[in-house]
Amino acid sequence: MQRMVLYTLFNRLWHWSQAFLIILLALTGFEVRGTFAIFGYARAVFLHNTLAVVLIVLIVFAVFWHITTGEWRQYIPTRAFLREMVAFYLTGIFKGAAHPVRKERTAKLNPLQRLAYLGFKVLIIPIQVTTGALYYFYPNLNTLGWSPSTLWVIAVIHVLGAFGLLAFLIGHIYLATTGTTPLSNFKAMILGWEEAHPEAPTVSSEETS
Amino acid sequence: MSRLHRTGSFWRIIALLGLAMGLPALAQSVGQKATSPHRSASPYAKVHAEAARRSTADHSQFKILKGPFKEGDGSAVTKACLTCHPKAAEQVMGSSHWTWNPKDKHLAGYGKSTHLVNNFCISAQGGNQAACARCHAGYGMTDRHFDFSKSENIDCLVCHDTTGDYEKIAGGFPNPAVPLDEIAQKVGRSTLQNCGVCHFFGGGADATKHGDLDDTILKATPAMDVHMSKQGAAMVCTDCHVSNAHEVSGPNYVIPADKREKAHFPGESMSRMACTACHTDSPHASTVLNRHYRKVACQTCHIPEYARGGLASNLSWDWSTAGKLKDGRPYKEEDANGFETYNTIHGDMVWAKKVKPSYIWYNGNLKFTLLTDTLPTQRPVELNPAEGSYADSAAKIWPFKFHTGKQPFDPVLNRLVAPYTAGPKGSGAFWGDYNWDTAIKTGMEKAGLPYSGKYDFVSTTMLWPITHMVAPAKDSLSCKDCHDQNGRLAGVEGFYLPGRDRGWGIDFLGWTLVGLVAAATLTHGILRYLFAGRS
Numbered sequence: 056m057q058r059m060v061l062y063t064l065f066n067r068l069w070h071w072s073q074a075f076l077i078i079l080l081a082l083t084g085f086e087v088r089g090t091f092a093i094f095g096y097a098r099a100v101f102l103h104n105t106l107a108v109v110l111i112v113l114i115v116f117a118v119f120w121h122i123t124t125g126e127w128r129q130y131i132p133t134r135a136f137l138r139e140m141v142a143f144y145l146t147g148i149f150k151g152a153a154h155p156v157r158k159e160r161t162a163k164l165n166p167l168q169r170l171a172y173l174g175f176k177v178l179i180i181p182i183q184v185t186t187g188a189l190y191y192f193y194p195n196l197n198t199l200g201w202s203p204s205t206l207w208v209i210a211v212i213h214v215l216g217a218f219g220l221l222a223f224l225i226g227h228i229y230l231a232t233t234g235t236t237p238l239s240n241f242k243a244m245i246l247g248w249e250e251a252h253p254e255a256p257t258v259s260s261e262e263t264s
Numbered sequence: 265m266s267r268l269h270r271t272g273s274f275w276r277i278i279a280l281l282g283l284a285m286g287l288p289a290l291a292q293s294v295g296q297k298a299t300s301p302h303r304s305a306s307p308y309a310k311v312h313a314e315a316a317r318r319s320t321a322d323h324s325q326f327k328i329l330k331g332p333f334k335e336g337d338g339s340a341v342t343k344a345c346l347t348c349h350p351k352a353a354e355q356v357m358g359s360s361h362w363t364w365n366p367k368d369k370h371l372a373g374y375g376k377s378t379h380l381v382n383n384f385c386i387s388a389q390g391g392n393q394a395a396c397a398r399c400h401a402g403y404g405m406t407d408r409h410f411d412f413s414k415s416e417n418i419d420c421l422v423c424h425d426t427t428g429d430y431e432k433i434a435g436g437f438p439n440p441a442v443p444l445d446e447i448a449q450k451v452g453r454s455t456l457q458n459c460g461v462c463h464f465f466g467g468g469a470d471a472t473k474h475g476d477l478d479d480t481i482l483k484a485t486p487a488m489d490v491h492m493s494k495q496g497a498a499m500v501c502t503d504c505h506v507s508n509a510h511e512v513s514g515p516n517y518v519i520p521a522d523k524r525e526k527a528h529f530p531g532e533s534m535s536r537m538a539c540t541a542c543h544t545d546s547p548h549a550s551t552v553l554n555r556h557y558r559k560v561a562c563q564t565c566h567i568p569e570y571a572r573g574g575l576a577s578n579l580s581w582d583w584s585t586a587g588k589l590k591d592g593r594p595y596k597e598e599d600a601n602g603f604e605t606y607n608t609i610h611g612d613m614v615w616a617k618k619v620k621p622s623y624i625w626y627n628g629n630l631k632f633t634l635l636t637d638t639l640p641t642q643r644p645v646e647l648n649p650a651e652g653s654y655a656d657s658a659a660k661i662w663p664f665k666f667h668t669g670k671q672p673f674d675p676v677l678n679r680l681v682a683p684y685t686a687g688p689k690g691s692g693a694f695w696g697d698y699n700w701d702t703a704i705k706t707g708m709e710k711a712g713l714p715y716s717g718k719y720d721f722v723s724t725t726m727l728w729p730i731t732h733m734v735a736p737a738k739d740s741l742s743c744k745d746c747h748d749q750n751g752r753l754a755g756v757e758g759f760y761l762p763g764r765d766r767g768w769g770i771d772f773l774g775w776t777l778v779g780l781v782a783a784a785t786l787t788h789g790i791l792r793y794l795f796a797g798r799s
Contacts, residue, residue: 089749149791197657206759210762211767218773218778221774222777225778
């Protein structure tokens with residue numbers, strides 16, 4: 056059996072620290088909203104603001120990484136195997152059918168992942184970062200020449216984004232169990248490699264053919 | 265890449281994750297430290313001792329102060345004082361402690377010698393000057409025709425007695441039993457007690473009116489008043505209410521919402537009534553806490569409750585039930601707490617200790633009602649409504665004592681009235697004859713104001729800013745006291761408050777989305793499991 060390296064060290068570090076930060080941001084954020092009490096309000100506010108800055112720094116590094124390594128290409132949406140992927144999740148998976156798309160280093164994402172992660176990166180994260188910054192600097196917006204009449208619009212968008220992230224997280228964790236074995240994807244995301252399955256086609260082979 | 269290397273990176277990730285997990289623990293060390301301008305205990309005890317040491321005069325050695333003074337002859341003492349302090353007379357006579365009318369133009373008319381009206385004792389002007397004059401820095405005020413130009417009528421001792429034995433009676437005269445020569449030889453700087461003999465007893469009795477000022481302050485623990493407690497900062501009133509040529513700085517009814525006091529040149533005499541004068545406007549370690557100052561007064565968080573000293577403050581005064589007699593005699597009723605719930609001379613009253621203030625947007629404008637003002641149609645009548653809103657950049661959320669009352673008014677002229685209350689039987693005073701009709705008629709006559717002859721009672725409300733009885737930092741409000749759906753700011757409108765404002769619609773939408781995804785994945789997972797078992 057051949058080992059295929061899928062995730063570089065930075066990729067894994069970025070993924071897990073982002074996961075950790077987003078989960079903590081969700082917990083502290085919902086505490087600030089008043090949904091529950093875990094950390095204590097003052098600490099929740101402090102953590103939320105601090106972790107947000109850490110996440111933004113991480114995102115800056117990740118953007119740099121995506122650009123310099125060309126990894127961003129892996130998120131270009133494609134229609135290739137899209138239908139097959141949907142069909143696989145709706146029926147094939149129950150019949151023990153083989154995964155329609157094979158992973159490889161330069162095309163580690165299936166077309167559904169590409170869509171989902173692209174949406175995550177260019178939609179949800181920017182919305183959360185923007186509304187989060189506006190929320191934090193709300194008392195200073197006056198001096199910047201813009202004074203929205205109320206904070207609630209910003210807050211509502213930020214909260215809806217948070218619910219979106221929560222939903223994403225649940226779906227993401229569940230779909231990660233649909234690998235060769237329920238845990239193989241988790242192992243791959245920790246170790247960086249997984250066992251290769253040369254029989255299935257890849258997204259890139261379809262695109263180039 | 266060797267196997268060893270890969271395992272290495274795996275452990276590296278675990279280690280990094282562990283480090284990240286440590287962040288919350290790190291955050292625990294970040295508290296809400298409030299900085300105190302003073303590190304040592306009771307710093308002002310030292311300041312006051314230093315001031316005394318620097319003094320060049322010893323009043324006990326001055327012959328003129330040895331008297332002897334005739335019993336109750338305060339004016340003789342005043343004349344003696346003025347021989348060495350000739351300019352003091354002019355200074356005092358220009359001050360509001362003498363004129364009972366603020367100096368500031370925009371506040372003129374707000375004083376006991378004016379037509380200002382409240383819902384405690386109502387007004388001094390209804391012929392009650394003699395009784396009220398126990399708190400006038402003068403001798404002989406018995407009616408509205410008091411001569412404000414006679415310097416010998418100044419009462420120096422009420423503010424400068426250091427023995428605590430000085431006492432005033434009706435008309436503002438010294439109690440004849442007071443040993444004037446002894447007191448005169450021991451005059452000095454004003455202490456808590458000098459200010460307290462009047463300001464603790466507003467509304468006619470200890471703790472009644474203000475709520476944040478009563479004579480428990482004299483023996484307060486730091487928990488009751490961190491500034492004035494002897495074990496706290498050991499400050500006296502004049503450390504903040506600095507006097508300038510006998511004009512003691514004070515808000516004169518209308519407390520500034522956001523006062524900035526900063527010396528413009530070294531040695532400038534200035535008041536330090538604003539918290540920021542000593543504490544700056546960013547005294548917290550946390551930026552987020554400091555930013556609250558834009559919209560929240562310091563007092564809001566740092567005075568969690570007023571009347572914390574053990575005495576109850578009056579929350580409601582219903583004059584309309586006053587005058588009831590039992591077997592032809594006036595009577596009192598007390599509740600289980602020993603609070604006077606009824607008194608023939610006052611009517612029904614409500615008292616409470618350790619009261620949570622009311623929180624209101626306030627920009628520094630309290631508009632008071634005068635006896636000459638026509639009442640608005642709104643009921644209850646707000647006697648001193650606070651101006652301000654979230655949109656008002658000068659306004660902050662301020663704590664107030666909310667006082668309700670029911671008091672007589674003239675339904676024909678639609679004005680409040682000043683009844684003659686404090687007087688003997690047969691004088692027409694309410695406390696002598698228990699007759700509203702004659703009490704109001706006499707009062708309005710003495711005040712020189714018109715009265716239609718008809719009276720009724722009207723519900724009124726008043727706001728009393730809470731600014732004393734500051735608690736130690738550890739006892740200040742916590743975030744959740746306000747950032748909560750049922751928090752203290754539940755009724756303060758006009759803005760979105762995180763933790764308080766949580767629209768059910770957004771939660772419904774969000775949780776539905778999360779629930780749908782969770783249900784879909786669960787169903788999918790169960791199906792996978794079932795089919796896997798079959799194949």
